[in-house]
Amino acid sequence: MAGDRYISVGERVNGFSFANLGLFTGFADGVYNAVYSLVILEIFKSSAIVGVYVAIYSVFCFIVGLFANEILRMFSKARIFYFSLLMMAVCYAMMSFSILPRTFVILDYTTGIAITLSSMLIPLFMSDFSKNIGMARLNSRYHLWLNVGALFAPTVAVLIANHFGNRAAFFGSAVIYLIAWSVFKYFRIVQEDKSLHAVNPRKTVRALWKNTVEFFKLQGMMRAYLVNFGYYSLRAMRVLYVPILVIEAGFDKDVLGWVLTLGIVPYLVLSEFMGRAVRRFGKTIWMVLGFGSFAALSAAAMFATGIPLLAIFVAWQVSGALMESVHDLLFFDGTTKSQQSKYYGVFRTSVNLPNVIAPMLAAAVISLFGMTAAVWVVTVFIGAFSLLVLVEKKK
Secondary structure, eight states: OTTOOEEEOOTTOOHHHHHTTHHHHHHHHHHHHHHHHHHHHHHHOOHHHHHHHHHHHHHHHHHHHHHHHHHHHHSOHHHHHHHHHHHHHHHHHHHTSOOOHHHHHHHHHHHHHHHHHHHHHHHHHHHHTOTTSOHHHHHHHHHHHHHHHHHHHHHHHHHHHHHHOGGGGHHHHHHHHHHHHHHHHHTOOEEOOOOOOOOOHHHHHHHHHHHHHHHHHSTTHHHHHHHHHHHHHHHHHHHHHHHHHHHHTTOOHHHHHHHHHHTTHHHHHHHHHHHHHHHHHOSHHHHHHHHHHHHHHHHHHTTOOHHHHHHHHHHHHHHHHHHHTTTTHHHHTTSOHHHHHHHHHHHTHHHHTHHHHHHHHHHHHHHHHSSGGGGHHHHHHHHHHHHHHHHSOOO
16 A cells, blocks of 8 residues: 555646545535434434444444555555545435335445545545645645535535435435546546455454554554544534434424534634644644533533523534544654555544444433433543543653
């Protein structure tokens, strides 16, 4: 993977070109996430089972992430990204129809492969083309476009869902990913094809294990992993349970659309500011503020109802915005480019693993207390734990 060579690239392609793809991924994922948990709830009829399903799905994505390094040994990044975008466009289009639950699940898992690989590749492409720009600046641009796309996504999702049903909103994601695929083709990236060799499964598993052990032995990588794990755990809980709790509170889908849309505003307002603030004050202070405030607001959400609850759902997006452009910098700032290529697959499991553990904890808490709002006990714990990891003396 570290040996990937670019044979030719479009004249104007640089790190910002890949950061700008955030407009498409943010829009498509925002449409998808606005209705995803509601569709799963329609299928399984239980908010606790929703958490279990997402956890099992995320185990699958976790395994894909672990094997990503082996996939990248066999195929170039450009080829994998090209087919991942196309796979998402096709599968989301098929998921938008009123199909059998088992067919939906199969397609959902197929997109899981593509989502896992594509979300890994964009930061690696940005790193490859960062030159004198720097990853902090590119991260800020990427997340700015993510949030611009996500700003309009809930409105589009709710509009489609109200007229054609929740599943139909997935067709919007399919169209957006098809446009992203066309834009990537415009980059005219050509990489050297890799020779395919027969792989011994035992050697592959041993290589994965060795790579994982080496990663955690690197100074600062355990801390980087836990911080990223905490960030994505809070994100997973927010994405999964805010739509369900808004509907359970008696509000309609239009209100849900407004809550999700207003929640993007802090990210847009703070995006450029955070790029400058990180360069001036460092990254740790913003993560401390983010995790601390999220834990405090989660505690309040356990008891709030009505409009105050909706206000909390919007307000804690400020917490997420403080961390958005810095949550993975502990990895990028603490590794060389060759180490990034070698270990990024292991590090990226900190994105998938939270979607296994957090929803399972949520399902257990819901079953124990008998109400969905109890899930915020989990986010209080995660926020507090992540805060302790950050303030602990670096080893």
